[in-house]
Amino acid sequence: MRTKVRQTIEDHRMLSPGERVLVAVSGGVDSIVLLHLLHELQGELGISLAVGHLDHRIRGEEARADAEFVAKEAEKLKLPLVLEESDVPRYAEERGLSLEEAAREVRYQFLEEAAEKVGAAKIALGHHRDDLVETLLLNLIRGTGLSGLRGIAPVRGKFIRPLIGCSREEIIAFARERGLEYRQDRTNLEQRFLRNRVRMELLPLLEGYRPGVAARLARTARMLGEAADYLEELARGRLAKLVLAQREGELVLDRGKFLREEPFLQSLILREAVRSLRGSLRDLGFEHLQKMRELSARKEGEAEFHLPGEICFLRRGERLILGKGRAKPRRAEPPAYAFELPLRLGENLFNEIGWRFTLEEVEPARVRALEFDRDPLKAVINRDRIDGPLSVRNWRPGDRFRPLGMEGTKKLQDLFIDEKVPREERSRIPLVCDRQGIIWVVGLRLSDDYKVREETERALRITAR
Template sequence: MMVERVREFAHREGLLSQDDRVVVAVSGGPDSVALLDMLDRLRGELGLVLFVVHLDHCLRGKEAREDAEFVEDVARSRGLPFVLGVEDVAEFARREGCSVEEGAREVRYRFLERVARNLRADKVALGHTRDDQAETVLMRLIRGGGRRGLGGMAPRRGKFVRPLLQISRREILDYLREGGLPFKEDSTNRDLSFLRNRVRHILLPLLEKRFNPGISEVLSKEAEVWRAEDEYLETLAERAFEDILRDRGEKRIVLDIGGLLRYHIAIRRRVARLAYREVTGDLPDFEATERLLRAAEEGGWVDLPGGVRAQRAGGVLALRRGEVPPFRYPLAVSGRTMVREAGLILEAELVGRPPPEVLKGDGCTAYIDWRAVKGNLWVRSRLPGDRIRPFGMCGTRKVKDVLIDGKVPRLLRDKVPLVVDEEGVLWVVGVCLSERARVGEETERVLRITARKVK
């Protein structure tokens, strides 16, 4: 019995739990009507609280309004609450610069998430079938989606669950016919201007007729294998990413080159994608990923989509999105100073003279003779012409040259903070302490400054 198959699949995949509040997305088509009927049959056994939700995309005029009325009648006949949404998908697509097909999907998911939040729902049930899975795999193969794309749709993604993912469309139609359940046909499902419809009505029938009658089942099973392997590889990549991560901050990432290049290319690609996503929120395409990896292997600069620049220098690969704005903050003595642009907190306090072995600092801590401080103290970004007399040297050097010698990638130099007073630079944080700050034998009070990363 199909309901039993759905119940077992939902249990195995963790799609439904006892007493779940479930938003059921019902378009009025055969898949969603069958989904609603099966969940309604399971409602008593699982203690489910169901909400029937329908979205009018404002694309089909009278036909769409009739579909909404049909779904409302179905909900009322079952004693279930009904929620109707109306969204202008064409206007959304025009505003966002995407296709109507893409816009409809985005609007639909946003709407369902909003409704689920308002209803305090635990799950949102979608009526995708095995045939939908096969179509999705083919579409992503055509567009190019890598192993992740070929994994198709997951049975569960966050609150979204797909209880019918192992049921064929033919089985759905048989189920509706045997149960005498009416449904609606969406005329846009025959519009061949949409890629999914071309796959559904042209490509899949051709593959079934000329190559394999069971192609939908094959693609669905392959998607399950690809998805599991992708999840495993992604877990390995996430561990590798954390292992070679040297620094992270707002819109920037720094990775250890040696560590990155030790991994297999399959993991390197995924780590590169994770790094890009960290600074943009989006995943790069294949070409951008390969360009980023070439920069890691060969050195130099690379400009990537989304305003991202990457550079290999000093044993690291740095990625940054956008420019670091100039910054200047008064340094709080006996307090903490947040330097958001650098992702650092500077803690400063006056202390007695520390032991000699720590007087040069450890890169993250500087000890400054309080008598050497002239006027107010500031933490700021570097300026053209900034100079410092490095610890142990007689003459001065440009801060830019000090950063170069310190192997700080050019991409990251503008975010390195300087501690300055009215006479100039006392500390290039994490890179170089000024000779002027040296703690001497007669020093009685010392300004200790410690730089800590913002967690």
């Protein structure tokens, strides 16, 4: 088992020499075995250890006895200990959570803080192969997407699970061989918890149909996890190409491009958009994604939909807006004044209009490749054509320019109508200009007068965010 754990650590690149690891120790057999295995391996791995334990105030005297036991284990191994308690039942009541959900939230928050206290780069958890299988089955029972079928990830941020390849049977056998003492949590035997019923009833039943089913389910979960990781990465890339504007707590997406994505990818893109705003996907279900897709596909009108975690989804014309906060995303009201701000090489942050512009000189050899960048918030322009200083301003009545590929000029108002830009948004769309006129309508169209040509010797790349 020692060899298996060492191999798991290497396969998943869990640890690097010189790192300190906080080991989450409840006192149960899984965490005690994890602690002793990492203690044995710390010399080989070049790591140092610390111990973290949280009393949830759920099991009274038993919980206090657990804390004393863990403290003695840490002292015996001469390891630093972070020991705290938290009123989980009260936390659950205040937030309307189940005891299980509240305990998980509080525990992870404690571990993050404890790791910071002891300078730990990683937090080791005692989840093993059978936990992975139980999670897979639980998610199937409750209903889940592909990401829920991965079970438990071996590595998630700073959290690592070195025992994920070991069965519960192997862990108990290791504890017996080494003469390790551990605590028994009676709540693990209570039938009122669905996870306990899955472990005590469903898994043995499945093993009766075909011995070794747990190992095969774990292997399936790992393969599905790899597929889910790939698709999530793909969705993040597609999301980046749909963003028309991104401000703090708000994303604006191109509806037309979104609807051209495959239906399955649409759901994944929306998940990643919500994750980017909330930092998590807690309580976001299939029905929420389905509703957002349905509202996006409507041919006309506006629509609003509130999501868990105080996120609001708004369909407005050809824009899909996701905003953070109880109220719906702020409407793009025209500024009360006409703005015009200078643009210089480097980064230009304009808090007053909620935009950041980055201007970079581009080497002539790279001009041809960059001319065709598909990001609507990037433009590469012919620097030789620029007349005088650059500025960014908003729309003024009578503005005209020559859109890329057109012979004559066009009113900016007509462009907004063609692109289905709502009236109240038009005065917020930034225009990059020089003394001669409009160079770039950000997110919509570049002027043909400033495009990169064969004879172009210098170019400028402008990125808006």
